[in-house]
Amino acid sequence: MIKKRVAVLISGRGSNMAALVAAAQDAAFPAAIVLVLSNRPGAAGLATARDCAIETAVVDHAVYGRDREAFERAMQERLEAHRVELVCLAGFMRLFTPWFVDRWQRRMINIHPALLPAFRGLDTHQQALAAGVKIHGASVHFVVPDMDAGPIIAQGAVAVRDDDTAATLAARVLAIEHRIYPAALSLLAAGRITIVDGRCRIEGAGDADGRLLVPEV
Numbered sequence: 001m002i003k004k005r006v007a008v009l010i011s012g013r014g015s016n017m018a019a020l021v022a023a024a025q026d027a028a029f030p031a032a033i034v035l036v037l038s039n040r041p042g043a044a045g046l047a048t049a050r051d052c053a054i055e056t057a058v059v060d061h062a063v064y065g066r067d068r069e070a071f072e073r074a075m076q077e078r079l080e081a082h083r084v085e086l087v088c089l090a091g092f093m094r095l096f097t098p099w100f101v102d103r104w105q106r107r108m109i110n111i112h113p114a115l116l117p118a119f120r121g122l123d124t125h126q127q128a129l130a131a132g133v134k135i136h137g138a139s140v141h142f143v144v145p146d147m148d149a150g151p152i153i154a155q156g157a158v159a160v161r162d163d164d165t166a167a168t169l170a171a172r173v174l175a176i177e178h179r180i181y182p183a184a185l186s187l188l189a190a191g192r193i194t195i196v197d198g199r200c201r202i203e204g205a206g207d208a209d210g211r212l213l214v215p216e217v
């Protein structure tokens with residue numbers, strides 16, 4: 001099997017990156033993580049990646065000031081140097097210009113800690129608690145110029161508990177993120193996703209029975 005060459009872009013802790021790296025260690029996984037790139041030199045995930053013998057790179061956005069395209073061109077150079085075919089954003093805290101998004105159209109995916117299109121942006125768990133939703137979760141989606149938009153590949157849900165805080169909710173959602181992100185990357189790398197009218201169709205996907213009721217009654 002020829003594995004797709006993947007870069008994971010991070011800004012911080014990198015637990016989703018680590019989940020992708022762990023999944024990709026399986027010989028049957030259709031993608032290899034060839035680069036972990038951070039825009040922050042101090043990102044904790046860089047050390048995690050090095051411990052897993054994954055190549056790392058830092059392209060510090062601060063060096064480029066307001067010139068977002070210069071920052072992106074520097075990243076693009078690194079991605080090309082590693083012959084990267086797919087990009088996974090995993091807690092990457094920079095917005096892209098259309099120039100960069102265009103280059104990676106249908107080849108760049110992101111994980112967002114909410115059931116999109118609800119709760120875009122930051123503090124999603126606080127947003128979910130404030131809205132009083134009973135079900136919350138995470139989404140993996142293709143990246144388009146709009147933030148936290150783009151065709152949804154996978155979602156996972158958790159029940160919101162009466163005594164949840166943003167932190168307890170975040171911890172349960174994170175566990176879901178670590179399951180759906182490798183699954184979504186695997187589908188993309190295997191060429192099993194087609195986008196029809198803005199919706200992702202997954203070839204060979206089992207039929208979830210359509211029931212997801214919270215609270216259980």
Ligand code: GRF
Pocket residue numbers: 010012013014015016017045090091092111112113174177
């Ligand atoms: C995750 O919750 C991810 O969904 C969001 O930022 C967080 C990053 O966590 N985009 P980590 O760096 O993957 O641990």
